[in-house]
Amino acid sequence: MKALTLGPEGTYSHRATQAVADEIDFVESVTSIVEGVAGGEYERGVIPIENSIEGSVTESLDALADRNVAVVREIVTPIKHALLAQTSEFDIVASHPQALAQCREYLASEYPSAKTEAVASTARGVERAREDPTVAAIGHPENAGDDLQVLAQGIQDSTSNATRFVVLAPETERSDAGGKSTVIVYPNTNYPGLLLEMLEPFADRDINLSRVESRPSGERLGDYIFHFDFAAGLYEERAQEAIDELRGLAENGWVRVLGSYDTEHVV
Template identity: 75%
Template sequence: MQAVTLGPEGTYSHRAAASVADDVEFRESVTAIVEAVADGEYDRGVVPIENSIEGSVTETLDALTDREVAAVQEVVTPIRHALLAQSGEFSVVASHSQALAQCRSFLEEEYPEADLEAVASTARGVEHARENPDVAGIGHPANADGDPELRVVAEGIQDKTSNATRFFVIAPADERSDAGGKSSLVVYPNANYPGLLLELLEPFADRDINLTRVESRPSGERLGDYVFHVDFAAGLYEDRAQEAIADVEEIAENGWVRRLGSYDTEHVIH
């Protein structure tokens, strides 16, 4: 099976993707990954959906709103950030914006004068560090293994030791499954009135379904208009889930409800 994820080689996304596919190729953005899977270019895509420190990855949420794909698995992996450079002397730290944010306290305390540069991925920042002695990258410490140009300047630099990221394994929409321990929906009610969000959530509470994540994103249609991303701890095959979704569809009758699918969770530690 072939999968596509954020590149280049060595990103945390690559590590997650390697757990589901032997053949992994790369794109420079989450949007490009979702589009490639939706268009049938790849069997699977692996995209970050949520980090335990920085929260949801908004580019992923927006891409899942714009294109029809299925979520077929959830991969959770711990994040072990290291500072990688040619030496201990540098003036720029380059990495993905999420990684920079996850290491904010360390960078402010240890390298307050360094300029922070957001790049497409952690591995891209490591590449910059490999090419430029004035740049340090943030990434998994294994990125420096066997590399004569890089060394680990500091390890475990994330602000919280519990740092972990959830990834969705996505597939073409016709591979959506109703079986699994968790499910995800994207809901666009195309409405805005007092109590709307409460109405959308009550069908789950009434049936004792635990909501594990609720996120709103601007629809892009008009100010104050939102799309809701909902994860819940039940499979779409369950009667209670089907009943709850039917109620949500009735509330969102002027918009739409998209079932991303049901899936199980795999924990990848490496």
């Protein structure tokens, strides 16, 4: 099976994707991954969806709302950040914006004069550190290799730091089996109590919502797309009834059902 994820080799996305496929290609944007799966070029794609410290990955939410794919699996992996550099003397710390944010307190305390540089991935930051002795990187300690020193480990601001990834497949592979489901709703309307009306179909059926997120639709100011993760499989009658109610509320917009799936923890 061939999969597509964020590169280059050595990213946390790469580590998660190794649980899915042996043949892995890399790109540097989530949108490209979703397009690759939606267009049928790849059997699977793996994208980060949420971090326990920094919250949802907005590029992932927007890409899922724009293209037809299925979510067939969820992978949760702990994030163990290390500071990697050629020497202990450096001026810049380069990494993915989420990694920089996850280590904000550590950097402010230990390296207050160092500038931060956002790059496409943690692995790209490691490449920068290999090329330039004035640059340090934040990444997994195994990425140090022979060229870089591990100056410090476990530098994330929370010891419970973890990231959720979702495994994408073509829309035709959407499954109703699994303990968790994802639905995206664009009501194409706005009035007092709309959000409450979208939550009630789940509450009335004792379905736990594990995530509710809104993103601008891009159509007009104050117009939103809503992402729902809930703890029920689409094979359950109560889940289908809740989604049918959402379709009624979004009769001027649309409802996209990404599927049901189970969760796997990967170290």
